[in-house]
Amino acid sequence: MKRKNHRFFFAGRCERYIEEINTNKRGEEMEIIVCLKQVPDTTNVEVDEKTGVLKREGTRTKMNPFDLYALEWGLRLKEQVGGRVRVLSMGPSQAVAVLKEAMSMGADEGYLLSDRAFAGADVLATSYTLAQGIKKMGSYDVILCGKQTTDGDTAQVGPAVAEWLKIPHISQVRDIVPMNDCFRVEADYGEFIQICEIQMPCLLTIEKDSCVPRLPSYLLRKASQNREVTYWNLSDLLPKKNEKAFFGLDGSATQVERIFPPPKKEEQKIFRGTSTEISFEFVRQLQRLKLVENDEGFTYE
Amino acid sequence: MSRITVKKSKVEHAQFYVDSCPFQAITADSEGYLSINDQCRICKLCLKFGPDLFSFEEDIPVNTFHQTQTKDIAVFLEWQHEKIHPVSWELVCKAREMAEPFQQKVIGILVGASLEKHKEEFSEYPLDEVVIYDSPDFIDFRIEPYSAAIIDFIQAYNPNVLLIGATPLGRSLAPRIAIACKTGLTADCTGLELRGNGALIQTRPAFGGNIMAQIKTPMGRPQMATVRPHVMNSKRVAHCSLPKTTCLSLEDALKNSKIKVLESRMKPPAQDLSEADVVVAVGRGIKRPEDLRMIRDLAQSLSAVIAFSRPLIEAGWADNRFQIGLSGRSIQPKLLVTIGISGAVQFSAGIQGAGYVIAINSDPDAPIFNVADLGFVGDCYEIIPQVSSLLKSLRKKE
Numbered sequence: 079m080k081r082k083n084h085r086f087f088f089a090g091r092c093e094r095y096i097e098e099i100n101t102n103k104r105g106e107e108m109e110i111i112v113c114l115k116q117v118p119d120t121t122n123v124e125v126d127e128k129t130g131v132l133k134r135e136g137t138r139t140k141m142n143p144f145d146l147y148a149l150e151w152g153l154r155l156k157e158q159v160g161g162r163v164r165v166l167s168m169g170p171s172q173a174v175a176v177l178k179e180a181m182s183m184g185a186d187e188g189y190l191l192s193d194r195a196f197a198g199a200d201v202l203a204t205s206y207t208l209a210q211g212i213k214k215m216g217s218y219d220v221i222l223c224g225k226q227t228t229d230g231d232t233a234q235v236g237p238a239v240a241e242w243l244k245i246p247h248i249s250q251v252r253d254i255v256p257m258n259d260c261f262r263v264e265a266d267y268g269e270f271i272q273i274c275e276i277q278m279p280c281l282l283t284i285e286k287d288s289c290v291p292r293l294p295s296y297l298l299r300k301a302s303q304n305r306e307v308t309y310w311n312l313s314d315l316l317p318k319k320n321e322k323a324f325f326g327l328d329g330s331a332t333q334v335e336r337i338f339p340p341p342k343k344e345e346q347k348i349f350r351g352t353s354t355e356i357s358f359e360f361v362r363q364l365q366r367l368k369l370v371e372n373d374e375g376f377t378y379e
Numbered sequence: 380m381s382r383i384t385v386k387k388s389k390v391e392h393a394q395f396y397v398d399s400c401p402f403q404a405i406t407a408d409s410e411g412y413l414s415i416n417d418q419c420r421i422c423k424l425c426l427k428f429g430p431d432l433f434s435f436e437e438d439i440p441v442n443t444f445h446q447t448q449t450k451d452i453a454v455f456l457e458w459q460h461e462k463i464h465p466v467s468w469e470l471v472c473k474a475r476e477m478a479e480p481f482q483q484k485v486i487g488i489l490v491g492a493s494l495e496k497h498k499e500e501f502s503e504y505p506l507d508e509v510v511i512y513d514s515p516d517f518i519d520f521r522i523e524p525y526s527a528a529i530i531d532f533i534q535a536y537n538p539n540v541l542l543i544g545a546t547p548l549g550r551s552l553a554p555r556i557a558i559a560c561k562t563g564l565t566a567d568c569t570g571l572e573l574r575g576n577g578a579l580i581q582t583r584p585a586f587g588g589n590i591m592a593q594i595k596t597p598m599g600r601p602q603m604a605t606v607r608p609h610v611m612n613s614k615r616v617a618h619c620s621l622p623k624t625t626c627l628s629l630e631d632a633l634k635n636s637k638i639k640v641l642e643s644r645m646k647p648p649a650q651d652l653s654e655a656d657v658v659v660a661v662g663r664g665i666k667r668p669e670d671l672r673m674i675r676d677l678a679q680s681l682s683a684v685i686a687f688s689r690p691l692i693e694a695g696w697a698d699n700r701f702q703i704g705l706s707g708r709s710i711q712p713k714l715l716v717t718i719g720i721s722g723a724v725q726f727s728a729g730i731q732g733a734g735y736v737i738a739i740n741s742d743p744d745a746p747i748f749n750v751a752d753l754g755f756v757g758d759c760y761e762i763i764p765q766v767s768s769l770l771k772s773l774r775k776k777e
Contacts, residue, residue, distance in 0.1 A: 193417075194382060197419050198419075198420055200563060201554060201563070201564050202558065202561065202562070202563060202599075226706065231567065232566035232567065233550045234553065234557075234566055237553075238555070238557065241555040241559055242558055245637075246637040247555075248551075248638065249550065249551035250551075266547065267546075268546060268646075270646060271642075272642070273643075276638045277637040327381045331562050331596055331597075332563035332595065334594055335595050336592070337591065338590070338591050338593075339590065339591070340724055340727065346748070346751065346753070347753050348743070348754040348756060349753065349756070350756050352757075353757055353758060356739075356757045357765035357766045358769070360762065360766050361770065363737065
C-alpha cells in the first residue's frame with residue numbers, strides 16, 4: 079500500500095482516500111486521466127485580404143493527433159497495472175465526439191467541460207478550467223496530455239495545468255515505465271535526453287511517435303455508444319466563494335488586439351516557362367548568388 | 380461574461396454571415412434571424428459588419444493593471460550541459476533593442492551549477508545585469524526548483540517583460556511561471572514590440588491558419604513571451620564593461636523536487652539544419668521516398684542540407700530534427716530552395732530568417748509563392764534532374 083499512502087499525502091483528498099482504503103474498492107489500481115482536444119481537420123485557413131474574412135475549407139474536426147499518443151500510453155498503463163482511464167475535454171458540445179472516439183479505443187469514462195463562458199480562453203484560462211474539472215473528477219495518479227495541439231501549437235496547456243494542480247510534470251516524454259510509487263520516464267529535450275523518476279501524482283506530456291496508437295474497435299464503439307459522457311458547465315466548476323475564477327475571455331490575461339494576413343515580401347518574381355527554361359534560369363540565379371562558378375558562355379538558346 | 384451578441388433583426392443574405400464565421404458559430408433560422416452558438420471563440424471577426432448586427436459586450440474593464448510597478452526586461456538564460464543556449468543571446472539582443480528608447484534595463488537570469496566560467500560571455504552581449512542562481516541542485520533541469528528560482532527573481536525584481544526561448548526546456552518552464560504569476564504567456568512569437576506605456580505587443584501566427592495575431596497582456600505582469608531559436612538576430616558587441624552580477628539563492632525547501640534525474644545525455648550531433656548556409660526543403664510534391672535521390676544529387680552539388688515539411692516528417696521520411704516550420708526548426712540559411720512545398724503559414728513561420736528563397740511548385744496559386752523571392756511554376760520531377768546535369772556540366776568545364 080506504499081503507493082496509496084503516497085497518494086494520500088500529496089493529492090490531499092483525504093476523506094475520499096480513507097474511504098477507498100477502508101472499503102478497498104479499487105485496491106492498487108491506477109487512476110489515469112487523459113486530456114483531449116478537438117481540432118479542425120485542416121489548418122488551411124486563408125484570409126480574404128479585401129474583407130478580412132476568413133475563408134474556410136470544410137468544417138470537419140478530429141481529435142488532436144498528438145493526443146492519440148497520450149491516450150495510447152494511458153490505455154497501456156491501464157493494461158499493465160490495472161485501473162481506469164478517464165478522458166477529459168473542454169470545448170463546444172460537438173467536442174463530445176473526441177470523447178466517444180476515445181471510449182471506442184478503450185477509455186472508461188468521458189468528461190466534457192462546455193459553456194459559452196469558457197470561450198475565448200487563453201493559456202491561463204484554458205488550463206484553469208481544465209484544472210477545475212480535474213479537481214472535480216477526484217483523485218488521480220497521472221494526467222497525460224499530448225505534447226501540443228495542431229491548431230494552437232503552443233505546447234503550454236499541459237505544464238500550465240500541472241502548475242494549477244501543484245503537481246510535478248515532465249514534457250515531451252517518449253517512454254513510461256510504471257514503478258512501485260513513481261514512473262521512470264524518458265524525456266526528449268531536443269538537444270539532450272533525460273531519464274528520470276517522477277513521483278505520483280504527476281502530469282506527463284507525450285512526445286509524438288512514442289508509441290503506435292491503436293485503432294478504435296467496433297465492439298467498443300457499439301458498447302460505448304449509449305454510455306453517457308458527464309457534462310459540466312460554469313456552475314459546476316465555480317471555485318470557493320473567496321477565490322478568483324479564471325474562465326474564458328474574462329479570465330484570460332492576454333487579448334488579441336488585431337489579426338491580419340501575413341506580410342508578403344516585396345519585389346517577388348514568378349518565372350514561368352518550360353522545364354528547360356526554368357532549369358537554366360535556376361542555375362543562372364545560383365550563379366548570381368555566387369553558389370556556383372560563373373560561366374560567361376552559359377546561355378540558353 | 381464577455382460575449383459577442385447579435386441584434387435580433389431579420390437580415391438579408393443570412394448565409395453570407397453564417398459563412399463568414401470561421402468557427403461556425405453564427406447560425407441562421409429559416410426566416411433570416413441570426414444567432415450565435417457555443418462554438419464562438421470571440422475572435423471578433425464578425426464585429427466588422429458593424430454594431431447594427433454584432434456587438435461585443437465586455438464584462439470587466441481591461442487595462443486594470445498598474446503598470447508603474449514594473450519595469451525592465453528580463454531574459455531567461457537557458458543553461459544545460461555547461462552551455463548557455465544561443466536563443467538566450469538572441470533574446471538579449473531583441474530585449475536591448477526594445478529597452479533602449481525607454482531607458483529600461485535588460486536583466487539576464489541564469490540558473491545552473493558552477494556558473495563562474497560564463498561570466499566572460501556576459502560581456503559580449505548587451506546586458507545590464509545578470510542574476511545568478513548557482514547551486515549543485517540546479518545541475519539538471521527539474522521543473523520545481525527551476526520555476527521556484529525564476530519566481531523568486533520575479534518577486535525580487537518585478538520585471539515588466541520576461542522572455543524565454545521556445546526550446547523544449549523553455550516551453551516546459553514558461554507556462555508554470557505564467558500560471559504561478561497569473562499572467563499571460565504568448566508562445567512562439569515572431570515579432571515583439573514595446574510601447575511607450577510599457578505594453579508588449581506580441582505577434583504570432585494564430586487560429587492554426589494563415590493569419591497573424593497581435594496579442595497584448597492587459598492583465599498580469601510580467602508580460603511573458605517565448606520565441607523560437609533563430610527568429611531574432613543575435614549580435615556580439617564589444618562591451619567595455621562586464622554587466623553587474625547579482626548572486627541570489629533559494630531556500631532549501633524550494634529546491635525540493637519530486638523528480639529524480641537518473642541520466643542526462645546529449646543527443647549525437649546530426650548534420651545541423653540551423654547552421655547550414657544552403658537548405659533544400661522538400662514537401663508533399665515529392666511523391667515517394669525513392670525520389671529523394673534526385674534531391675540528394677542537387678543538395679550535394681550545392682553543399683546543402685535537406686529539410687522536410689511536416690507531412691513528410693509525419694510520414695517517417697526523416698528525423699524531426701530536419702523539420703522546418705512552427706513545430707519544427709526555424710532556419711536562417713543564405714539560400715533556401717523549396718521543392719514541392721505549398722507553404723502553409725506553419726511552414727513559412729520557420730523560414731523568415733532565410734536570406735533568399737527560391738520555390739518550385741507546380742501549383743501557381745501555392746502560398747509559398749507569396750513568401751518566396753523567386754518562384755518557378757513547374758514540375759520538379761523535370762526541373763531538378765536538368766538543373767543537376769547543368770551543374771555537373773559546368774563543373775566539367777572548369
